[in-house]
Ligand SMILES: Cc1cc2nc3c(=O)[nH]c(=O)nc-3n(C[C@H](O)[C@H](O)[C@H](O)COP(=O)(O)O)c2cc1C
Ligand code: SF4
Ligand code: SF4
């Protein structure tokens with residue numbers, strides 16, 4: 001993906017910063033992962049994310065189990081210097097099992113990718129562009145009316161924030177079972193489900 | 197089709213030439229002021245005057261001085277004279293012609309007089325032009341392949357297929373020194389060489405006609421005025437790199453360019469100049485159109501390819517570069533419209549000829565779309581290295597109504613503003629880069645004293661904010677914040693600390709964004725800050741409390757110089 005730009009690293013001899021997640025390592029490559037400059041950019045990127053939508057940790061289902069929150073702690077981001085945009089996003093609670101709160105979405109598109117590439121349902125998608133980009137279900141309809149959603153819950157497992165959640169969970173209760181996704185992918189790749 | 201057929205078409209076209217050719221601009225600029233009606237009226241006037249055997253009314257492409265359109269120019273070929281059909285002979289140039297003027301314009305051919313405003317073809321706007329890409333523009337009929345063939349069209353393709361190996365062609369392109377006209381200026385020959393040497397059963401050639409910069413209309417004009425030159429360039433490129441399928445990616449906002457391309461492709465296929473076994477050689481090449489929905493980011497090559505594949509038009513990290521893994525993971529050559537339009541002339545006249553034009557590192561010519569506060573709005577093509585002053589003051593005629601030029605903006609939302617005191621800068625890739633701007637695809641917007649630079653910066657930031665694809669955070673959220681800060685500055689609500697935050701954010705978005713859109717989005721702000729900083733600081737609110745960045749007496753501390 002190379003989209004979130006949080007894993008940018010400095011590589012000796014290359015003027016541009018490269019995303020570690022999509023850059024192939026080479027013999028003899030000299031990589032700087034934690035310079036002053038990189039730490040500063042990471043903090044700024046996180047501040048931009050927090051200012052972009054409404055991340056109110058104190059009332060969030062993912063509080064304490066959130067990758068965004070954890071990253072912000074680890075980077076020492078203790079306040080946001082940019083103006084909060086306070087956009088008005090809706091919550092989609094039409095699905096019988098899951099809910100989606102667009103206010104907490106960081107548009108990482110993990111839900112879209114698991115939905116297409118691991119579950120193969122193709123329910124989730126990104127629509128719109130720039131700050132107006134949002135995750136949609138099927139043809140931009142309430143998630144509960146989707147014909148393609150298999151209710152597998154993989155998107156919920158993959159979501160780094162409190163944007164996707166199991167219905168019925170309250171503040172701080174939304175723990176993700178990421179092990180399950182990893183198990184499915186590994187088992188498929190190693191063909192563990194195919195009888196000898 | 198063999199070469200004799202090609203020559204025969206050209207001969208026939210030349211022989212059919214009548215004594216007078218009345219060229220009427222039928223490109224989008226003039227069409228928007230009813231040049232279609234003018235052409236019909238001219239045809240009728242010819243009929244009424246009984247001059248059908250002497251006068252041809254020809255719909256042609258852009259005649260460059262678009263602001264005075266609809267334009268009509270009358271060529272007179274004295275019997276026996278060898279005035280080239282391909283150049284026109286600079287007869288009277290009628291401006292702002294209306295259908296009602298047609299009869300009197302045609303009347304002049306019978307010794308009558310006309311009161312229609314007549315332009316001066318000897319104006320520096322025309323005489324200082326050096327046409328390679330626009331050589332046929334305003335001369336040939338873009339809707340008839342015969343007209344292009346009569347102007348030596350498709351001879352380069354024949355030469356390449358019959359006399360040159362693909363490697364010869366690539367070498368020629370390296371030697372000529374052509375650099376990409378889509379913005380970044382990457383050497384075209386090197387790009388072709390990479391695609392050529394990447395082994396694959398399937399390769400593609402793409403022509404990037406997305407042209408999303410506000411104020412730019414060069415690529416549209418080339419496609420509307422001379423579509424075959426682009427098709428021929430693409431076919432030569434396909435032969436050189438080993439591709440069999442080409443795509444032209446053109447935005448849906450260019451309906452005329454699309455229809456001219458469709459006509460051109462159809463005619464080229466009928467004549468066997470596209471398709472299988474071109475010129476009875478084993479070379480096959482087809483071109484299809486792909487219509488973009490008009491997103492600026494879809495001009496970025498990886499987003500463009502995703503869009504051609506039918507996916508969401510969002511860029512992906514490079515490497516891998518398209519030359520190695522592009523469309524459907526096959527090696528793909530992607531070049532700009534103007535880049536392709538340069539190819540056939542280079543093959544016809546030789547790499548050395550081309551390398552002799554321009555500067556040491558920027559060869560050939562560049563087409564610019566002159567717009568903004570300038571007397572002559574239109575298209576110009578000049579050798580690389582021509583000074584900005586010559587372009588805007590001599591050719592462009594300076595600011596209208598005696599206004600003073602304040603700055604020239606090049607490169608659209610990815611470029612910067614060049615202040616009037618740097619007008620002597622030669623226009624080439626490297627000089628513009630040094631001034632914090634870029635050549636870009638060729639939009640050139642002239643601003644006069646009434647323009648506020650912070651407004652300009654905010655306009656372009658708003659553009660980038662709206663056009664960001666939203667994939668990566670620095671561009672998606674950073675442009676929103678930068679736009680907010682510029683708005684705050686304009687509302688006189690910002691302090692010196694906000695300005696520092698803005699500069700810091702510019703630097704961060706430039707260094708961390710995924711694609712060129714985000715990486716260059718801060719350029720208009722950074723370049724106006726560099727040359728017109730005073731305009732920003734004049735708008736700042738005084739820091740009354742003497743905080744960490746104030747000096748206690750209400751005067752902002754001088755901002756750090758970059
Ligand atoms: C945001 C963005 C927009 C672009 N838009 C265009 C465009 O409209 N036309 C174009 O030819 N190149 C555009 N480019 C440049 C292309 O990515 C690519 O470099 C170019 O088509 C290569 O052709 P060239 O080598 O002939 O210049 C754009 C790049 C970026 C980052
Ligand atoms: S996984 Fe969660 S945060 Fe990421 S795009 Fe989907 S909903 Fe948004
Ligand atoms: S820089 Fe902007 S346009 Fe480019 S990938 Fe990032 S968000 Fe999309």
Ligand code: FES
Nearest residue numbers: 221225226259262
């Ligand atoms: S469009 Fe007619 S002169 Fe340019």
